[in-house]
Amino acid sequence: MKGTTIVYGMCGSFCTFEKSLAALAKIKNEGARILPAMSFNAASMDTKFGKAEDFRNRLTALGDAPIIDTIQAAEPIGPQKLCDVLVVAPCTGNTLAKLALGITDTPITMACKSHLRIGRPIVLAVCTNDALGASAQNIGRLMNTKNIYFVPMYQDDPIRKPTSLVADFDQLSDTIELALHGRQAEPVYF
DSSP, X not given: OTTOEEEEEEOXXXXXXXXXXXXXXXXXXXXXXXXXXXXXXXXXXXXXXXXXXXXXXXXXXXXXXXXXXXXXXXXXXXXXXXXXXXXXXXXXXXXXXXXHHTOOOSHHHHHHHHHHTTTOOEEEEEXXXXXXXXXXXXXXXXXXXXXXXEOOEEOSOTXXXXXXXXXXXXXXXXXXXXXXXXXXXXXXXX
16 A cells, blocks of 8 residues: 555445544555545534544544545546545445436545546445445446446345445455456455
């Protein structure tokens, strides 16, 4: 990871923020330069999982630049070649749908569009309750999109949430390395 610049974007799967920030700390310790980014919801919503300001402060502390939290700030990522790889962790069903359909109305979707424009890799750490339901078609579409890579995922609660999948954040660093070399991570079965 040393010498790699990563735009690290967080979307509103608030229940996975702790895992995402822990994975980011590991990546930072491996020597990556971090440009933090947040969706509008991730940056502004207080939830039972914590206050937006606290998460913003923690992300800022791990980053090497101010948080990218506007569409205007995200647009130069591609044209200015600001990063080697763009990570969306967590990536919600909402963001998956927008990416699959080319909708660019948040800082994260603009960052992805801008980065894909120059043919560089994007790593998605999917965390959504409808991954095996309404979001399945979007995951399928994106799995067939050049330069999109997925962190291996698993069912977090198959009994109470049978369509829910969560990325295995322990494999985020390895998935980034594979994406930088143009290879998809092998699926993991639990």
